[in-house]
Amino acid sequence: MTVPTVVGTQLAGRTDLPLLLCGPSLGTSVSALWSDAAQLLADDFHVVGWDLPGHGASPTTDEPFTMAELAAAVLGLGDKTLAERGEPAGTFAYAGDSLGGAVGLQLLLDAPGRVGSAVLISTGAKIGEAEGWTERAELVRSSGTPVMVAGSSQRWFAPGFIEREPAVAARLLHSLQDADRFGYARACEALAGFDARARLHEITTPVLAVTGEHDGVATPTMAGAIATGVQAGRAVVLPDVAHLAPAEAPADVAALVRGHARTALTLHDVRAAGTKVRREVLGDAHVDRAEAGTSAFTRDFQELITEYAWGSIWTRPGLDRRSRSLITLTALVARGHHEELAMHLRAAKTNGLTDDEIKELLLQTAIYCGVPDANTAFRIAQQVLDATPTEEDGR
Incomplete structure (x- = not known):
């Protein structure tokens, strides 16, 4: 050279x-x-x-x-x-x-x-x-x-x-x-x-x-x-x-x-902050899988999520992450986004929500979003929570 x-x-x-x-x-x-x-x-x-x-x-x-x-x-x-x-x-x-x-x-x-x-x-x-x-x-x-x-x-x-x-x-x-x-x-x-x-x-x-x-x-x-x-x-x-x-x-x-x-x-700063919060909330394994699966067709959408959802909203100081998880779970139940619901149930546990708090939230959605929506949400939540390690089991 x-x-x-x-x-x-x-x-x-x-x-x-x-x-x-x-x-x-x-x-x-x-x-x-x-x-x-x-x-x-x-x-x-x-x-x-x-x-x-x-x-x-x-x-x-x-x-x-x-x-x-x-x-x-x-x-x-x-x-x-x-x-x-x-x-x-x-x-x-x-x-x-x-x-x-x-x-x-x-x-x-x-x-x-x-x-x-x-x-x-x-x-x-x-x-x-x-x-x-x-x-x-x-x-x-x-x-x-x-x-x-x-x-x-x-x-x-x-x-x-x-x-x-x-x-x-x-x-x-x-x-x-x-x-x-x-x-x-x-x-x-x-x-x-x-x-x-x-x-x-x-x-x-x-x-x-x-x-x-x-x-x-x-x-x-x-x-x-x-x-x-x-x-x-x-x-x-x-x-x-x-x-x-x-x-x-x-x-x-x-x-x-x-x-x-x-x-x-x-x-650059927004994207970096969004990546940091996304990893903290969803976990490195989830983000690594998402990034590995990114193609030229989906790259712009992944960057949009990182910049606007995680970098511009989840980083705002007005609400703590527990509150943002509660709001997000409610919206996902109401809209029937079940795949996203499972992901954000795991994120809610990371953000400090207890099983009882998640149960209370789903009961609330049964009244304000509808019993069928809450019924499906309870089924998904049971699967996620059963698979989520707890402090007691040492995992």
Whole structure:
């Protein structure tokens, strides 16, 4: 495995803030592309950018590398940065444009537990065709990166942007002209071999796919494919933007990165709390069986239960778990959900209800839910309670 060298650049923020790694587009330096957006994120994140080999601060290479190897180098930079912050093996937020977004997808596949949220901008699970990237690599290797300036000025920016923001456009085009031809060519070859379309469903990290309405390289359709392909995705199309949104619309990008990271953190916390309560109430064996039986078809429903039933309701402080068990049992008797009733009878015992208290609850349901419903509930309860170990039997 050939791991290229990527160099990190501190773009904004303090080291006591959450870490955000930012990735560049092919032909740009991370400073040229992300500096304006990074300043707008300085109160929320410790923003660190990385440069492609032969671009910006990173040394060049003429050794081939794959997208997975490039992602491994970025993860190494993240590990080094986190260790310096006193957070070894911690998590970080990620945002990347174009090739930097493709690296983000690869990170989510190869190191899913390390990335807390990902904003993937103007990218796709496959970008262009391998033949086109190979031809571009040969052209730049023989003629240098200045040969790409004219075409990139048309692809990178929405109509009128160069006239409105000549300094920003010049900064980015100069970074392209200054990029090393061998590093650029090897990055093209990495893109030629990249295709994550068949694996998008494996990605569990919350993903925001962003693109510009004028982006002809990574179209809104490609962003939509990412958003629908991953397990928790959303797509946003920015008006009057083409391929380099962090520079074209830094305020919009900063707001999207900030909002998505906060949403992902909240969702992660809710899901973690729900998983904890679910295991405490239903038992590890039950949850392990449920998770083992989860398929691609049922995964979203299982996550819905964990997040909303266990993470949002059972964690609320207004009622203790005994009370919640009493309410749940009553509702299940009333609705005739017998399989769920057996499960929650066992959970009620875990939550401290005695056999006599369960009997009293079922008697109450006979009056208010109906004798036939209570009759069935008593039969199920007898089976469950007979099979439930007691403190007296020492089991």
